[in-house]
Amino acid sequence: MNRLDDALNTVQRMEHGKRELPFSCVHPLALFLTAAVFLVLLTSIPKNRLDLVLAMGVWVYLYALLGKMSIGEILKKLWALFALLFLVGIANPFLDRKVLFSLGTIPITSGMISMLVLFLKGALALIFASFLASSAGMAGILSALSMLHLPPVLINVIYLIYRYLSLMLREASLVWTAYRLRAPGQKGIHFGTWGSLVGMMLIRSMDRAARLYQSMELRGYRPQTAFVTRGRFDQKSLLYLAVCLATLLLVRFVPVFSFIGSFMVD
Amino acid sequence: MSLLDVNRVSFSYVKGKPVLKNVTFSVEEGETVGIIGANGAGKSTLLKLLVGLLFPDPMAGTAMEDGWISVDHQQVTPKSLSRIRQQIGYVFQDSDIQLFMPTVAEDVGFAPKNYGFSKQEVAQRVTRALQMTGTYELRDRSCLELSGGQKKLVSLATVLSMSPPLLIFDEPTSALDPKNRRLVMNVFRSLPETRMIVSHDLDLVLDLCNRVILLCDGKIVRDGNARDILSDENLLEENGLELPLRLQK
Numbered sequence: 001m002n003r004l005d006d007a008l009n010t011v012q013r014m015e016h017g018k019r020e021l022p023f024s025c026v027h028p029l030a031l032f033l034t035a036a037v038f039l040v041l042l043t044s045i046p047k048n049r050l051d052l053v054l055a056m057g058v059w060v061y062l063y064a065l066l067g068k069m070s071i072g073e074i075l076k077k078l079w080a081l082f083a084l085l086f087l088v089g090i091a092n093p094f095l096d097r098k099v100l101f102s103l104g105t106i107p108i109t110s111g112m113i114s115m116l117v118l119f120l121k122g123a124l125a126l127i128f129a130s131f132l133a134s135s136a137g138m139a140g141i142l143s144a145l146s147m148l149h150l151p152p153v154l155i156n157v158i159y160l161i162y163r164y165l166s167l168m169l170r171e172a173s174l175v176w177t178a179y180r181l182r183a184p185g186q187k188g189i190h191f192g193t194w195g196s197l198v199g200m201m202l203i204r205s206m207d208r209a210a211r212l213y214q215s216m217e218l219r220g221y222r223p224q225t226a227f228v229t230r231g232r233f234d235q236k237s238l239l240y241l242a243v244c245l246a247t248l249l250l251v252r253f254v255p256v257f258s259f260i261g262s263f264m265v266d
Numbered sequence: 267m268s269l270l271d272v273n274r275v276s277f278s279y280v281k282g283k284p285v286l287k288n289v290t291f292s293v294e295e296g297e298t299v300g301i302i303g304a305n306g307a308g309k310s311t312l313l314k315l316l317v318g319l320l321f322p323d324p325m326a327g328t329a330m331e332d333g334w335i336s337v338d339h340q341q342v343t344p345k346s347l348s349r350i351r352q353q354i355g356y357v358f359q360d361s362d363i364q365l366f367m368p369t370v371a372e373d374v375g376f377a378p379k380n381y382g383f384s385k386q387e388v389a390q391r392v393t394r395a396l397q398m399t400g401t402y403e404l405r406d407r408s409c410l411e412l413s414g415g416q417k418k419l420v421s422l423a424t425v426l427s428m429s430p431p432l433l434i435f436d437e438p439t440s441a442l443d444p445k446n447r448r449l450v451m452n453v454f455r456s457l458p459e460t461r462m463i464v465s466h467d468l469d470l471v472l473d474l475c476n477r478v479i480l481l482c483d484g485k486i487v488r489d490g491n492a493r494d495i496l497s498d499e500n501l502l503e504e505n506g507l508e509l510p511l512r513l514q515k
Contacts, residue, residue: 139368163366211363214319218356219424220348220380 021135023067027237028140029147034244035132041252042121042128047114051257053121059251060124063244067135074130085122089115138162143231156223164209171205268292269432269460270316275333276484277311277320285311287484288333295431298461300471300492303481304506309464312481313436317356318347337432352381355425355459359437361417365409370401370420373409377428395427396420399453415446419453426457434462439470468510472496480505 023031038056045052064071075082096111132141138159145155175197179189189197250256270293278284286308293299303309314320315335321344335342337353358364367373374395378388396402399419404412412420418438425433438454439447447470454461454474465471471478471492478495480488482505488495495501499509508514 208363211358211360212366215358215363216366216376218317218319218351219377219428220351221376222380 021068023131023135023240024137025236026135026240027231027233028136028144029233030237030241030244031132031136032141032144032148033241034248035128037245038128038248039125041248042124045117045121045252047117048110049255050113050117050120051255051261052252053117053124055251055256056124057120059247060127064127064131067131069131069134071127074127078126078130081126082123085119085126088122089118092118153223160213163212164205167209167212168201168205171208172201175201175204267295269295269338270462271334271336271339272312272316273334273336275312275315275335277308277315279311285484286315289481289484289486290333291479291486291489293432293460293462295460296458297477298463298475300475300478301462301464301481302466302468302471302478302507306483307481307506308484309481310436311484313356313434313464316342316434317354318342318344318350352428353430353432355428355430355433357418357421357425357433357435357438359440361414361421364421364424365412365417368408369405370396370407370409370412370423371405373420374405374423374427376424381428391427391429395423398426398457399423400449413446414442415449418442418446418450422450422453431459432462433457433459434464436464437467438463438465439467440465468496468502468507469512472510472512480507482506 042053042056045056061071063069092115093109093111096109096114098110099107100110100113101108136144142155142159145158146152176189179193179197180186183190272289272291275286275289276284277286289308289312301309301312311320316337337350340346340349340353342350365373367376371392375388375392378391383391392405393402396405399422401416401419401423404416404420409417409420435454439450442450451470451473454463461474463471463475475492477490478488478492479486480495480501487505488501496510497513502509
């Protein structure tokens, strides 16, 4: 199986979320609200508070353990994005050289800490977004957005973009297979063919998308209608939301690591 | 009583090059009509006009001169589309185009939901449509996991959930193995609705249809009894077709 097929399978699995995950029985709205609050609290952490980001990291780790979700799998799948995150704060160590403390003979500057904080924030946000996608699924996320009274048109646009992604991946996989069959022994795609191949893939996927949209129109689809299913927000989901929000607020506003550190120093 | 009226319809994608020329016919309630013709005869254009996927657009150079199409005595216009599409169930040739929701049940319930039926009514319609096509046990399966024959039957269920009086099938048995072909044909036979089948599979048309419309270069060459037309070797050959396998010596 090539990488495109692998990506396609991932997108398809996302469609409804992994039903066997412990948090999949929680209402999508609770999952979505938890993720939203998590992101807000995470981004609100000041750039030099490594202790708070680490505490958030521990929270995410425990969440993954309870939810039987693999952080390693996400790191493996999204490694390119994690690598890009490093670039976000790469200039900080050069711009902010104020030494905070030394690790042996290595001086640790404020810029290094802020770079690390930025990277960890980005990584945690990506990991938690992946958790949300795998436990709630796309249908669940859209249903949550619908319950939050987002305009149906906007929900439909998100849905159609998502559907187009899987359609494009499928076409890309077909084009790639057709190319490989007629270019045996070649590593990757020849640079002279890239342009026409990508162009063909886009044309094919757009044509397919247009036909699919026609099929939806024939069955009464209008962008003004949100066709997502809304489930019942039960007590279990309420309990999940309450516990998650309480622990998140605790981790964000009570500097647990600093307490432990100061206690040890004393 | 006629359910579908196509009256003097001409259509061109590019000005001066009509793909349909003065096409006129009616389909009565309960009929099963086969539309046949070689590639490029105008079959697909005709189907798209029937369900309102194509409209004359002077800006794009398309035109439908003074003709009209009506379904259940209601003319096909942009304003009447919502009602027209409840009257016609269109089953695409490519089932992957037809099936786009995550599960079979959701796909079958897509149209009733869009037309505002209650949750209970949607569930009833889904169950009925799946039972009619013998696919009820597939209701929770992902559409991606189905075989070609199952996809075709589920595609049919997606339109049956709206109980349309007129069903249109575009190449219903293409890419199906003989067993699945027979299965799909048996389900088609059991449907009480008025049916139109567009196909190159002339054996299928001979089996299912009592009337055939033969198109060539955008014109109706012959409209009549299926057996008479499909056994006329000269007529078929003149119009780029061959006798059904069953009738070949």
